[in-house]
Amino acid sequence: MPLPRSGRPARGGVTRSRDNPRVSLRAAGIQAFGDEVALLELPEPPPLETGQVVIEVKAAGVANWDEFVRTGDWDVGRVPPLALGVEAAGEVVDVGPGVEWPAAGAPVMTHPLPLPYQGCWAERLVAPARLVAEKPDNASWAEAGAFPVPALTSEQVVAEVLDVQPGETILVNGAGGVTGGMIVELAANSGATVIATASESSAARVMALGADVVIDYHDPDWTSLARDAARSTGIRAAANAAPGGEADALSTLVDGGRLATITGAPPPEERGISIANVYIRPDGDELRLLAASLAEGKLHIDIRASYPLTRAADGLAQATKGSGGAVVFEP
Ligand SMILES: NC(=O)c1ccc[n+]([C@@H]2O[C@H](COP(=O)([O-])OP(=O)(O)OC[C@H]3O[C@@H](n4cnc5c(N)ncnc54)[C@H](OP(=O)(O)O)[C@@H]3O)[C@@H](O)[C@H]2O)c1
Structure with a gap:
């Protein structure tokens, strides 16, 4: 049988x-x-x-x-x-x-x-x-x-929800983490200027992933340092990967900017800023494209x-x- x-x-x-x-x-x-x-x-x-x-x-x-x-x-x-x-x-x-x-x-x-x-x-x-x-x-x-999880989440934040554009300045709060670091890499790959927050001990790793500026989030003034780093263009998009960091990330944005948080705790809306509470979506087609980027050394x-x-x-x-x-x- x-x-x-x-x-x-x-x-x-x-x-x-x-x-x-x-x-x-x-x-x-x-x-x-x-x-x-x-x-x-x-x-x-x-x-x-x-x-x-x-x-x-x-x-x-x-x-x-x-x-x-x-x-x-x-x-x-x-x-x-x-x-x-x-x-x-x-x-x-x-x-x-x-x-x-x-x-x-x-x-x-x-x-x-x-x-x-x-x-x-x-x-x-x-x-x-x-x-x-x-x-x-x-x-x-x-x-x-x-x-798979950090890659899919990061792609969905950078490409779908924030729709990060070349030349735009984006903040990544919590860039020292696995997912936070991949958001930095994808945003940098898409031609954005990336301002990231990380501990001093993670700063070199986050720079190597493509951040243009790394600010230590332990500094109580880090949000104003981030706004200063963006100069006149201002920060138009922010990804928050730090639990509890949602309101700080929001405060760095220009009026009418975009915030995506993956921490499940979106802050209240203000100043015309769009706020997305992002949860990963399983997606085989997207994972296959991300796997190609991993193979080509564009993701780590x-x-x-x-x-x-x-x-x-x-x-x-x-x-x-x-x-x-x-x-x-x-x-
Ligand atoms: N919604 C979803 O679908 C989804 C998907 C993936 C992840 N997540 C969530 O997103 C968060 C980040 O994920 P992950 O993979 O990046 O986590 P992770 O690898 O565990 O991140 C840990 C790092 O976060 C940094 N960090 C901690 N507190 C911080 C703060 N107050 N400000 C800035 N950075 C801080 C630290 O980096 P330093 O070394 O720089 O101190 C720490 O090493 C987690 O809460 C996770 O559960 C959600």
């Missing part, structure tokens, strides 16, 4: 079948919202549906947004018991009906929301093929695994730390502290 598509042996000799209670999926996540992150043994995925693929995860991003999933504040489409993690890179090991690309063996990365089965902190992941992008050869698994991601799934709580704790670089799990 032929096996269902997803019942074929996966790499590593694991047979995936709902009927075989002995096999299970090792993951890191929660049994209930609010639980501390722990190692989980989850049932293998059910047979693949049309348009789905299974990815053997090589690296999965860990960041402060995973904390929102842990506490139930970000609906990722599934409830516990739940493997956390909303971005990963790995090798395709099985494809469902109707999938023309990717094929088994392809190295890919994805931000697969809403989750078809479980999150990305697992040995294997079910993802919609349409949300998958090819991993560039010159990117490590860790870089590719931590890339620094990996600060890697943990095995057995140390998931430590990894999440480091990521939520904000370590100035990306954290990954490599199962």
Whole structure:
């Protein structure tokens, strides 16, 4: 009798079948919202549906947004018991009906929301093929695994919401962070003049990403320093990636400017400034274009730390502290 598509042996000799209670999926996540992150043994995925693929995860991003999933504040489409993690890179090991690309063996990365089965902190992941992008050869698994969320968010802020124009001056508040740094890079790539805020220890890294001016946000006068740096043109667009920094970022803008914040806390409107509260949108086409920029060296991601799934709580704790670089799990 032929096996269902997803019942074929996966790499590593694991047979995936709902009927075989002995096999299970090792993951890191929660049994209930609010639980501390722990190692989980989850049932293998059910047979693949049309348009789905299974990815053997090589690296999965860990960041402060995973904390929102842990506490139930970000609906990722599934409830516990739940493997956390909303971005990963790995090798395709099985494809469902109707999938023309990717094929088994392809190295890919994805931000697969809403989750078809479980999150990305697992040995294997079910993802919609349409949300998958090819991993560039010159990117490590860790870089590719931590890339999708900051890259998609930054692109959506810079190109879609703020529609940053060449020659325009933009402020990026919180540029020392992983997403904040990628906003700097994309804004600079689009020909804008970038005024960024970062700690002294992050300033050189942020300059290397394309900022024209870096101001230390610990200086109580940083907003007036930013306005002065923009000279007569003024700051017409601002991206806020610093939790609590929304009102300060707003105050640097000229009347009628544009503010996008990714912190979920938009300030009240004033002076005709448009305010956007931006949440990431999963988008495979966009991720494929961003992957090309990563391959060409136009985008960068620094990996600060890697943990095995057995140390998931430590990894999440480091990521939520904000370590100035990306954290990954490599199962
Ligand atoms: N809405 C969405 O869809 C979405 C998507 C992605 C991220 N986010 C959110 O956006 C925020 C930034 O993400 P991220 O990936 O860049 O985080 P991250 O890598 O954790 O950022 C940490 C960095 O932020 C900087 N920072 C901390 N407090 C600051 C302040 N008061 N002013 C300026 N900079 C400050 C510090 O940089 P220094 O080293 O310079 O001190 C710190 O190293 C997070 O809250 C995240 O949850 C939202």
